[in-house]
Amino acid sequence: MKHKNSISRRKFVKNAVLLTAAFPAAGSFSKQSDISKTPAAEPVALKWLDSEAPVKLSGATWGVPWPKGVLKKDVSLNLENKDGKSISLQSWPLAQWPDGSLKWTAHAIGANANLPEGLTLKPGKAPTSAKQIKVDETSKSIDIDTGIISCKLNKSGNIIISSISRNGKPALQHGKLVLLVQDRAENEPGESVNSELFDGRIESVAIEQKGPVRAVVKIEGKHSTGKKNLLPFVIRLYFYEGSDAIRIMHTIVFDGDENKDFIAGLGVRFAVPLQDELYNRHVRFTGEKHGVFSEAVRGLTGLRRDPGQAVSDAQVGGKATQDASTFPATVSKRLNYIPAFGDYTLFQPTPDSFEIQKRTKGGHGWIQSAFGGRSSGMGYLGSPLGGVAFGIRNFWQSHPAQLDIRDAQTELAEVTMWLWAPKAAAMDLRFYHDGMGQDTYEKQRDALEITYEDYEPEFGRPVGIARTSELSIQILAATPTNAELSNLASAIQNPAQIICDANYYSKVGIFGGAFSAVSNKNPLEEKINRQLDFYFDYYQKQVDQRRWYGFWNFGDVMHTYDDDRHVWRYDVGGFAWDNSELSTDLWLWYYFLRTGKNDVFRMAEAMTRHTGEVDVHHIGPFSPLGSRHNVQHWGCSAKQLRISTAANRRFYYYLTADERVGDLMREQIHADRTLREIIPGRKIGQVAPKNDSKEELASISFGTDWGALSAAWLTEWERTGDEKMKTKLLNSMETIAGQPHGFFTGVSTMDLNTGKFESADPKQLSVSHLSSVFGLAEICAELIQTFELPEFEKAWVRYCELYNATPEEQKAVLGESLTKLNLKQGHSRLTAFASLRKKDKVLAARAWSEFYGGEAGIKKPVLKVTQLTGPLVLNPIDEAEGVSTNAVAQWGLAAMQCLAFAGSELK
Template sequence: MKYLPQVTRRKFVKNALVLAAGLPVASSFAKTEKSSVLQAGAVPLKWLDSKISAETIGTTWGVPWPKGALKKNSSFSLQSQDGRAIPVQSWQTAQWPDGSVKWTAHAISAQPDIAGGLLLKPEKASAVSGGIKVSENADMISIDTGRIVCTVNKKGKLIIDRIERDGRLAAKDGRLVLQVQNQPDAEPGEQIRTEFFQGEIKEVLIEQSGPIRTVLKITGSHAAENKALLPFVVRLYFYQSSDAIRVLHTIIYDADESKDFISGIGLRLSVPLEDELHNRHVRFTGEDNGVFAEAIRGLTGLRRDPGKAVTDAQINGKATPSTTEFPDNVSKRLHYIPAFGDYTLFQPTPDSFEIQKRTKAGHGWLQSAFGKRATGTGYLGSSKGGFLFGIRNFWQSHPAQLDIRNAHTNLAEITLWVWAPKASAMDLRFYHDGMGQDTFEKQRDALEITYEDYEPEFGRPVGVARTSEMQLKILAATPENAEIAAIANAIQHPAQLVAEPAYFAQTGVFGGAFSAVVKGNPAEEKIDKQLDFYFDYYHKQVDQHKWYGFWNYGDVMHAYDNDRHTWRYDVGGYAWDNSELSTDLWLWYYFMRTGRSDVFRMAEAMTRHTGEVDVHHIGPFSPLGSRHNVMHWGCSAKQLRISTAANRRFYYYLTADERVGDLMKEQIDADKTLRTIIPGRKIGQTAPANDPKGELASISFGTDWGALASAWLTEWERTGDEKVKTKLLNSMKTIAAQPHGFFTGVSIMDLNTGKFQMAQKGKLSVSHLSAVFGLAEICAELIAVFDIPEFEKAWVQYCELYNATPEEQKRVLGQSLTKLNLRQGHARLTAFAALRKKDAKLADRAWDEFFEGGAGIKSQSYDVKNLTGPQVIMPIEEAKGISTNAVAQWGLAAMQCLAYAGRYLK
């Protein structure tokens, strides 16, 4: 590609928007014509965070394309603001039904000198020179980035065999470690027994091998003697010319929570050391760019001064002059200066950390430093180079810990603990004994007081998972304090490229259920102000109420207790939200509308949490999720509405994250689990009769089918699996063929074909929950993707009639609907019907329903009270009448009414 002349940022953005304007528009608003390969189109990209660190290891991002715009196997080039060609690796992640490209993913290596925007163009790109080299034999896989060489074993307990830089061994024997206790804590006179496990490799796959980005996937379990616990999935990410390895570490809980108390989960590596003890350096990052910097054997503060040249070198991590140049009164007594070989950075809570050190095992610890929120990066090395290591979301995912051991010997050990052994052991036992709820009647009665759906054995954590992110980096020299602080910040806030909201909206992805922010209409600006207020309020609530921790980070609470001035963290079904009424979708659509970095990061954390912790990935409930509860897995209502792929698709397509791809793939055969874990078993839903082969399941057209449809659509558009597509289309057509379409509510599905049996005519079934867990959004997308007129007619009918008058309902359905709820949230359905029918009266009705606020938020308010002690334990903000259900549904209704009926807003 030719280099282009330099242009100003103003001109760059203007040109990019002009080019992007050449793209054909695709949305759920109207069908689009096929287009040939883009002629002049280009997509302007921006960095998610305004300040991009030079220490990023590489970046991967996703871009959508309108239907018919790009042919399969299209090539791409990338251009910087100053006209330079940036080598890029590209691949397709989703397709449209006509075979054209729907989503692509792209990767670039570290780009320390790019601070402005980029342009992605669908055109042939020049070949990447000096790309990653991957070699493989029966026992090992070796990855050479051009900066480091990492060798990974295919079997055994040592995952990373060795990491080298410039031919120098920097780390070796990388292994997963696990500590398990027989009880959470010891009573007087009792003794805790601890077992130690190490990760055992089952399989290693080269998941992606490209010149810029290569991914290895390692699976296995932690093993000790004849016992195995906590299956793991570890991915190692490598980028061209990078000296770092990104580690995505997932554990799946399969222990007996009443006997096996996890007291440590980590990744351990051995680090060879050769330099003199006074030339070995330790670094830890704290808060506000703070750095703890010491040498294993300190030469400062002594009774005898070794001289400024010596102390300056040690303080700055440089090699000191030879000891022959030290003053005699120092050099002859170096062996009397203690060498501290062990260091620990420990973050037990979200608001406190400590650093300790000791000379070696068997001797006491010295308190070295304290602080609040450590950024969680450490380093061990010398002027010749060293090993840097960090955990992302270190303090947010407490208890976390970084250990350096035996740094006074020739072989130190580094451990990155995502569950800190210095903390109390993990106790996942259910929080009460059932309180006598041994019959359905008692369980149903208890639901009336605490809103908790309890059932014995259903509140166990078996099958839940947790994914952590780490980074390993091999440096050529001990970094300056400012440099290691910058690296730590880059680990905590990885560089991410995104397109502009206006472009996202133009492509018609995600059902066209959002529009970009546009100024000029005072009524729309008022809605945007309220959208901003609700997000900002919840963003602050996360911090004020400390919604952090290994199992909690990413979730929010369901309901507020105004009397106690706290969220109902201890009240049955009112505690953790677990995606109730589509909190995830609210955040993701809000990001798509605004492009705000803080929204993306909160939605990212929620996607990681709700997709892992709130879902059973193995065991009898797999792959269903758990309804809201005091404990994330505690509710006996195991539901597809929680595990739905609809909540994961945004993050996957925007980042190409392979782990989230795994989570969505788990959901493809979820219909089979509904045979044994019947969603509505407590309200009369039963398993199909006459099903000897287990080929049938009772499935609702709302939360159940909506989740299945999102999984099947995503799998087909990702992989082209025609069997999955056939099941999806069969289900759509047989819902449309029902006597009352979506108002039929539930029917028996053939699990092999996806076809629903015809239900009895005249029987209506409708729930206020059916459309508020992603069904509205996925139906909009299905209509945009597939041309099935009868399905569109059935869905538009549901959208038009749900909030209609009883007379209108009776005229069409033969009877009116009763016990409906969430009228405000369903205003977005009315708006969609208005769009598809081109009906201005329906559009006006949608806005009336939205502003009336039925079962939602009636009046927009920005009133917040600031509460302090002694009324509350810590200062907090409290907004009147806030409910997560109401806010999520208000936000989705607001954005979709703007997208579908915005021109009718007055």
């Protein structure tokens, strides 16, 4: 089979790196298509996610979708503010349509843009700035100048950031990764714990973008003692034109022995040169609700002898004091007797409390300085002549976290941003039970009947799970005011994000057109909207009330509720963490696209980060599969593509152009080969194909397996133009359509080289209620929208029409009726899609009947919560009757897609 639009991945990536405001390389998507007669791209109105322009912008990146055939390959784009003033812009392609036009584009602006409300993206040449980023590379280092700060990065060794200066003044040096590992989780009386210090050793460095507005450097390596390597890492550093900040994306993959390697500290460390007098050296930490801890290394206030109000005011305000010679003699001649506190620690052990301690120096005791609830996780060290602000995003949410300042009384202080706090207990990733005798498949299936946990020895290990964290370093020209530092902390916690209006997203029809913008013209739709809002608000509050936080937990929600204990079933087998079960991720993202709400975006973002990293094995024997829901995110022996699917990641990638999420989706393109070894249905009779001596065949289901594979292949092709991915995808689509019963065939053997399925036995008829509820419905809608394959559309629409049909209707088409079906309400969206493609009002009415019938879903949605307090429960909580995550996610997706596909028949 031969297809058009060939491009090598290497060529596309190279072009994307070099693109600036225009799109000269976008044409390399297609050499043969002619879209010169298609409509011209119209201006796209943009807005800030958080409703108003940020107080201080350090740069922003976002994605914009385009209808098929509209954005030509050679069109340049310009960004204007409401006054018609153009803003320096960097643009590059994210995805293509089959005709060679652009499907998604990415854009970046720097820190010096004039950015009120009313931004518009339109065809036109973008201006360049005098402060555009400069990137110089040698065999040993990379130098990046944003116009404000200059940064030198090493390409080998254990020092990643060699130095950073602002306007020629050194501000930071020796930036590195640190890891503390101990050989026990805790020590019993009389036992000792041995620990080792690792630092990050660079193995490869790549410049992914080099300006003019945005530069990105990717650094990969491992933590090492010189004798032992542990925890591979991926670090990305982001620089923006005119910005004094560096955004750091920090990813680690666990590759240790969870029974021997207990992480006691994980962080980023750097040195800060200090030359000012000790009383002009300032330390700051942000707390909660704009609170700021503010002190000097050598304090001049509260002394027995008063230095004078001017001196006190200057020090408290972070301003330069008068020279010490002008102080009252009662103070100036005794400065050496005032303790200099060089060490400070902000420690957040739980989501509800932090403490700040300080001491004069090592070897001396700590004193308690302050306590609080939820720190926003930013610190500052410097003088009135400048310093470094540093912070961790989602600081308290990802506890235990810690910020350290050491040796601030010397000429070279040390700062460490701890993603796992050394003051906390060591990280313990061991499985939570001993197997309870489940040494055969029969016993494991029997145990599943009581705890819903799919257990198998050695399958509950954490090897391969990952965690991505976001940090920031900002080089300031002076000590910030408390208000300024609070604003900087807010900017880290809620980064500036530009989005399109929900009506535009809906009009373009992105992601299969499986949503519509909110409308309250129909009272019945208005009622659905209220219910959608209620469910989101309820889960958002549950996250906080139930404290679904922590380094490995933040971003996920729980699966099922325990009405008797008034808790979610956090300790019961497969009922605990949700791990994307029944498409919770998709529910949140489609709800965001429909509403444009910032709190929905933030919750969906956190879930994407979590489910794409923690719930997936990125290395090891299970790579790149995900783990089914469990008490521990990695604990279930059901390692499946339905969890790791790229379908859950595509939203965030295209809306933000996030490179790490791009990596996660690329991991999935060869996942079909893992299914040869980790057979999803191995406990219920699924076996590897026979006569596979060349290891080129795999048993692949058309539902959760192929749905995930097709999402990965589609995404890789539209991102890179990889012809092999497109061929494999189209081959698989055509051979599913060619099966005796299409999607109702259920499973067949795939040739891993070509993507073609073997033709199954005509007598084979198989269907599962899970097949289409992990992204298959949504990705098929997008495949039909993208490619013109009538036979595939026919096969999918037939599946959509017949799944919820009567037994008689099923038998008339398939020769027999379908049995053991479930999730009828969730599948109403399939009926709605069939009604749209067939333009069948009867099917549309049937879809709404199925939706409101609520079978195997939510029959009577509630808008009421019951508030419980002690002594019945530990903490005040809300309960909503009949709410479970599976049901809510499926109800939400069905509601939104029925509105999108059959909304005109809602009566």
